[in-house]
Amino acid sequence: MRRLGIGIDVGGTFIKAAAVTPTGRLLRQQQLPTLVSQGPSSFVARVSALLRSWNGSALRAAALGLGLAGDVDSASGRLRFSPNLPGWEGFDFKRAFRRSLRRAVLVENDANCAVWGAYVTELKRRPRHVVGVTLGTGVGGGLILGGRLYRGATGSAGEIGHTMVEGGGARCHCGARGCLEAYAGNYGIVHTARKLLRRDPRGGRVLRSLCPDLGELTPRHLTLAADRGDAVAREVWRRTGRLVAVGLSNMVLVLNPDVLLLLGGVSRAGHWLLDPIRRVLAEQPFRTHFGHVAVRMAANHNGGCIGAALLALENKDPR
Amino acid sequence: MRRLGIGIDVGGTFIKAAAVTPTGRLLRQQQLPTLVSQGPSSFVARVSALLRSWNGSALRAAALGLGLAGDVDSASGRLRFSPNLPGWEGFDFKRAFRRSLRRAVLVENDANCAVWGAYVTELKRRPRHVVGVTLGTGVGGGLILGGRLYRGATGSAGEIGHTMVEGGGARCHCGARGCLEAYAGNYGIVHTARKLLRRDPRGGRVLRSLCPDLGELTPRHLTLAADRGDAVAREVWRRTGRLVAVGLSNMVLVLNPDVLLLLGGVSRAGHWLLDPIRRVLAEQPFRTHFGHVAVRMAANHNGGCIGAALLALENKDPR
Numbered sequence: 125m126r127r128l129g130i131g132i133d134v135g136g137t138f139i140k141a142a143a144v145t146p147t148g149r150l151l152r153q154q155q156l157p158t159l160v161s162q163g164p165s166s167f168v169a170r171v172s173a174l175l176r177s178w179n180g181s182a183l184r185a186a187a188l189g190l191g192l193a194g195d196v197d198s199a200s201g202r203l204r205f206s207p208n209l210p211g212w213e214g215f216d217f218k219r220a221f222r223r224s225l226r227r228a229v230l231v232e233n234d235a236n237c238a239v240w241g242a243y244v245t246e247l248k249r250r251p252r253h254v255v256g257v258t259l260g261t262g263v264g265g266g267l268i269l270g271g272r273l274y275r276g277a278t279g280s281a282g283e284i285g286h287t288m289v290e291g292g293g294a295r296c297h298c299g300a301r302g303c304l305e306a307y308a309g310n311y312g313i314v315h316t317a318r319k320l321l322r323r324d325p326r327g328g329r330v331l332r333s334l335c336p337d338l339g340e341l342t343p344r345h346l347t348l349a350a351d352r353g354d355a356v357a358r359e360v361w362r363r364t365g366r367l368v369a370v371g372l373s374n375m376v377l378v379l380n381p382d383v384l385l386l387l388g389g390v391s392r393a394g395h396w397l398l399d400p401i402r403r404v405l406a407e408q409p410f411r412t413h414f415g416h417v418a419v420r421m422a423a424n425h426n427g428g429c430i431g432a433a434l435l436a437l438e439n440k441d442p443r
Numbered sequence: 444m445r446r447l448g449i450g451i452d453v454g455g456t457f458i459k460a461a462a463v464t465p466t467g468r469l470l471r472q473q474q475l476p477t478l479v480s481q482g483p484s485s486f487v488a489r490v491s492a493l494l495r496s497w498n499g500s501a502l503r504a505a506a507l508g509l510g511l512a513g514d515v516d517s518a519s520g521r522l523r524f525s526p527n528l529p530g531w532e533g534f535d536f537k538r539a540f541r542r543s544l545r546r547a548v549l550v551e552n553d554a555n556c557a558v559w560g561a562y563v564t565e566l567k568r569r570p571r572h573v574v575g576v577t578l579g580t581g582v583g584g585g586l587i588l589g590g591r592l593y594r595g596a597t598g599s600a601g602e603i604g605h606t607m608v609e610g611g612g613a614r615c616h617c618g619a620r621g622c623l624e625a626y627a628g629n630y631g632i633v634h635t636a637r638k639l640l641r642r643d644p645r646g647g648r649v650l651r652s653l654c655p656d657l658g659e660l661t662p663r664h665l666t667l668a669a670d671r672g673d674a675v676a677r678e679v680w681r682r683t684g685r686l687v688a689v690g691l692s693n694m695v696l697v698l699n700p701d702v703l704l705l706l707g708g709v710s711r712a713g714h715w716l717l718d719p720i721r722r723v724l725a726e727q728p729f730r731t732h733f734g735h736v737a738v739r740m741a742a743n744h745n746g747g748c749i750g751a752a753l754l755a756l757e758n759k760d761p762r
Contacts, residue, residue, distance in 0.1 A: 195731050204731055253596050265697070269588060276699025277572050280731045283696040288689050290610045299728040370607050374693060377602040378584070380595025409618040412514050412523055412599045 127186040131241075131433030132171055133234055134158060134192050136208035136261065139167070141174055142426060143185065144433035148245040150426055152178060160208075164215040172224040188229040189436030190217055191237035191428050193262070198279045201231045207297060208262070230436040234428055235264025235282060236273055241431025242387050242422040243268050251382035255375045257284050257368075259390035262297065263305040267379065273435065285309065289370040304371040308364055308390070314341045317360045328356035347393045361393055365400025373405060376413050387422035394421070446505040450560075450752030451490055452553055453477060453511050455527035455580065458486070460493055461745060462504065463752035467564040469745055471497060479527075483534040491543040507548045508755030509536055510556035510747050512581070517598045520550040526616060527581070549755040553747055554583025554601060555592055560750025561706050561741040562587050570701035574694045576603050576687075578709035581616065582624040586698065592754065604628065608689040623690040627683055632709070633660045636679045647675035666712045680712055684719030692724060695732050706741035713740070 128151065133140045135158065142153040156170060175185075194206025194213075201218025203209060221229040239256030247254065254268040263285030267274040275281055285305035286298050293302030294312065306312045318338055321328050331349040335341050349357035372384050390397065401419060408414045424430070447470065452459045454477065461472040475489060494504075513525025513532075520537025522528060540548040558575030566573065573587040582604030586593040594600055604624035605617050612621030613631060625631045637657055640647050650668040654660050668676035691703050709716065720738060727733045743749070 195729070251596075267697070269593065274588065274698075276732075277570075277701045278699055278731050278735050280729070281697060281699035283699075283729060283732070286696050286729065287693040288608070291608070291612075291689070293610075370610070374606040375697065377605050378586070378600060378694065378697075379593075380597055380600035380602075382596045410514070410599070410602060410605065412597050413602070416597050 127437065128184050129433030129437040130175060130185045130188045131237070131429035131431065131436070132188070132190050133237060133428030133432055134167070134190065134209070135234065135428075136160060136193060139171065140426065140429045141171060142429035142433060143178065144430050146434070146437055148241065148430050148434055150430060153426065153429065158209075160210065160212070164212045164217070165220065167212075168217070168220040168224055172221070175225065185227070187433070187436035187440040188221060188225065188227045189237065189432030189434070189439075190221070190229050190231045191234035191432040192217075192231060193234045193264075195280050196231055196233045198231055198275070201229065203231075228440075230432075230439045232432060232435055233264070233266075233279070233282070234432075236266040236275070237431035237435060238264075238387055238428040239266030239268065239282075239385065239431065240273050240435055241427030241429070242385055242424065243431075244434055245424055245427070245430060246422050247383060247385070247420070253379060253381040254383045254385055255284070255372070255379055255381045256282075256385040256387060257372070259308055259368075259386060259388040261310045263303075263309045269379070284371060284375065287371055287374060289367045304367065307367040308371075310343055310390070313343050313346065313360060313364050313390070316363055317341055317346055317356065320356050320359060324356065328354055330354035331357050343390050343393060347396060350393070350396045358396065361396035362400045365397050366404055368397070369401045369404030372401065372419075373408055373414075376405070376408075376417050377410060380413055381417055384417055384419045385422055386420070387427055389425075391421045446756065447503050448752030448756040449494060449504045449507045450556070450748035450750065450755070451507070451509050452556060452747030452751055453486070453509065453528070454553065454747075455479060455512060458490065459745065459748045460490060461748040461752060462497065463749050465753070465756055467560065467749050467753055469749060472745060472748065477528075479529065479531070483531045483536070484539065486531075487536070487539040487543055491540070494544065504546070506752070506755035506759040507540060507544065507546050508556065508751030508753070508758075509540070509548050509550045510553035510751040511536075511550060512553045512583075514599050515550055515552045517550055517594070520548065522550075547759075549751075549758045551751060551754055552583070552585075552598070552601070553577075553751075555585040555594070556750035556754060557583075557706055557747040558585025558587065558601075558704065558750065559592050559754055560746030560748070561704055561743065562750075563753055564743055564746070564749060565741050566702060566704070566739070572698060572700040573702045573704055574603070574691070574698055574700045575601075575704040575706060576691070578627055578687075578705060578707040580629050582622075582628050588698070603690060603694065606690055606693060608686045623686065626686040627690075627709070629662055629709070632662050632665065632679060632683050635682055636660055636665055636675070639675050639678060643675065647673055649673035650676050662709050662712060666715060669712070669715045677715065680715035681719045684716050685723055687716070688720045688723030691720065691738075692727055692733075695724070695727075695736050696729060699732050700736055703736055703738045704741060705739070706746055708744075710740045
C-alpha cells in the first residue's frame with residue numbers, strides 16, 4: 125500500500141485539499157471556500173468532512189499538512205499573525221485535527237509549502253539553493269538552502285514580499301512603505317496601472333475596453349491587454365518586473381542561489397514580467413552570482429497543497 | 444601538543460597574521476603592509492617568511508586559513524574578482540602556499556572569516572542563525588545558518604553591502620546605485636557628511652575644527668564630533684543608521700535570524716550608529732521577526748584572522 129500525504133492550502137478566499145504521492149503526484153484535489161469569518165473550528169469541521177468523503181485515499185493517508193497564509197508557529201501548530209485569516213490567530217490546529225481525524229497535522233506557512241511543492245515537482249535535479257517567490261494577492265517567499273526548507277529562528281523566514289525595494293515608496297498592506305508586495309502583489313500591480321491610466325487619459329485603450337470599470341482591474345486584464353499591444357499594460361509589467369528584479373537581486377547577492385523560482389497567479393503574465401526581470405539581473409555587476417543563477421517560473425498552480433502534503437510526509441519520516 | 448591554526452586576513456592596505464587556538468584565543472599576531480601592486484607571489488613570500496620566523500607556533504600549526512577581500516573560489520583556492528586586490532585574480536594561492544610552507548591553505552572571503560571569528564569568540568552560546576555585517580572601507584557580510592557558515596552555490600553568499608537600500612541612490616564602488624555600501628562604507632559615510640556640510644556652511648563647527656581639510660574626513664572624526672555635540676555629525680550617523688537598518692530589516696524578514704552582528708571599524712561609532720538602527724527595527728510591523736532578533740556589536744577587531752584560522756581547522760578536521 126502506497127503512503128499518501130494529504131495537503132491543505134488555505135488562502136484568504138479558497139482552501140485547496142489534495143491527496144498526494146511521495147513523489148508529488150496529485151491523486152485527487154478539491155476546492156472549498158475558506159469562509160474566514162466562520163472561524164477556524166468550522167474550517168476544521170468542513171475539511172474533515174471533505175476528507176472523510178474521500179474514503180480510501182484519506183484512510184490511507186500517512187500524514188496531513190496544512191499551509192496557512194501568515195506567520196506560523198509550527199511547533200505549537202498555531203497561527204501567530206495573519207492579515208488574510210483574521211480571527212484565526214492562536215487557534216490550535218494540531219489539536220483540532222487530532223480530535224477530528226485522529227491524525228497529527230504539520231502546520232506550515234503557505235508560501236513555504238508552495239515553494240517546496242514546486243521545488244520537488246518542477247526542479248527535478250533538486251538544485252541545492254533555491255529562492256522561491258510567490259506572486260499573488262500578497263507576495264511571499266520560501267528558501268531552500270542545502271536542499272532543505274530553511275525556516276529561520278522562529279519559523280518565519282522567507283518574507284521576501286516585505287523587503288524594501290523603493291525607499292519611501294507605496295504603502296503596503298503590512299503598514300510599511302516601499303515593500304516588494306506594494307508593487308508586485310495584485311493590488312500593487314493594479315495600483316501602478318491606475319496611476320499610469322490617470323496620467324494618460326487617452327492611453328491604455330485596449331485595457332479600458334477589456335475592463336471598462338477600472339475598479340475591477342486585475343493582473344489578468346493587464347496580461348491580456350499587453351498581449352494585444354496595449355502600451356500602458358506593457359509599461360505596468362516593465363515597472364513591476366524592474367522592482368521584482370530589485371528584490372530578487374538582493375536575494376541573489378546575499379544567498380547566492382542556483383535558481384530563482386517564481387510562482388503564483390502573476391506568473392501567468394509570462395514573458396511580460398520575465399523579460400524586464402532578466403534584463404535587470406543581466407545588468408548587475410556581480411558576475412559570479414548573476415552568471416550562475418537561473419530564473420524559472422513554476423507551471424503547476426497546485427504547489428501549495430502538494431508541498432504541504434510532502435512536508436508532512438517528510439516530517440513524519442525524515443530522509 | 445595543542446593544535447593551532449594560522450589565520451591570515453588580507454585587506455587592500457594591511458595583512459594581519461595570527462596563531463590561534465581551536466577556541467579562538469589569539470597567541471600571536473603581526474601586521475604587514477599588503478603592497479598590492481607587488482602582486483600575489485611577493486605576498487606569499489613575505490607571509491611565508493613571517494610565519495617561518497615564528498618558529499614554534501608556525502611549525503605546530505595544523506592548518507592555514509586565508510581570508511581575501513573579494514569573490515573567492517574556495518574549491519580552486521583562487522580569487523575570482525576583487526576591486527581591492529587588483530591583479531591578484533586567478534592566482535593559485537593553494538599551490539603557492541603548499542610549495543612555500545608545505546601546507547594546505549583554505550581560501551575564503553574575508554567577511555566570512557570575520558563573521559565566523561566573531562561568532563565563535565563573541566557569541567558564546569552559538570545562536571543558530573546569525574547575519575553578520577562588516578562595516579569598513581567596504582561593507583561585507585557573512586551568514587551563519589544552522590550553526591554553520593553558509594556559502595551559497597558558488598561560495599559568494601553574504602554580499603549584504605551591495606543589496607539596494609535606496610532606489611536610484613548614491614553611486615557605489617561596485618558600479619550600481621543605492622547599495623548599502625554607498626551609504627555605510629567609509630566613503631559613503633564621508634560622502635553624506637560632506638553633502639550636509641556643503642548645505643549648511645555654518646554648521647558642523649566641531650567637525651570642521653577636528654578636521655579642517657574635509658578631504659581628510661573619516662568616520663572617526665564623525666564619532667569624535669558627535670561625542671562633542673556636533674549636530675551635523677550626529678545627523679550623519681542618524682542617516683547612516685537608518686539606511687543600515689533598511690538593509691538589516693530586509694535580512695531579518697528573509698532569514699529570521701537570532702542575532703544581527705555588526706563588526707568592523709565603523710562599529711567604533713557605538714551608540715551613534717546603534718541607536719537609529721534599533722529605532723528603525725523597533726518600528727517594523729513583523730513582530731515575530733523583530734521581537735526575536737538581537738542586535739550586537741563585535742568588540743574584537745581581530746575576527747578576520749581568528750575566523751580564517753578556525754575555518755581552516757574545522758575544514759581539516761570537521762566536527
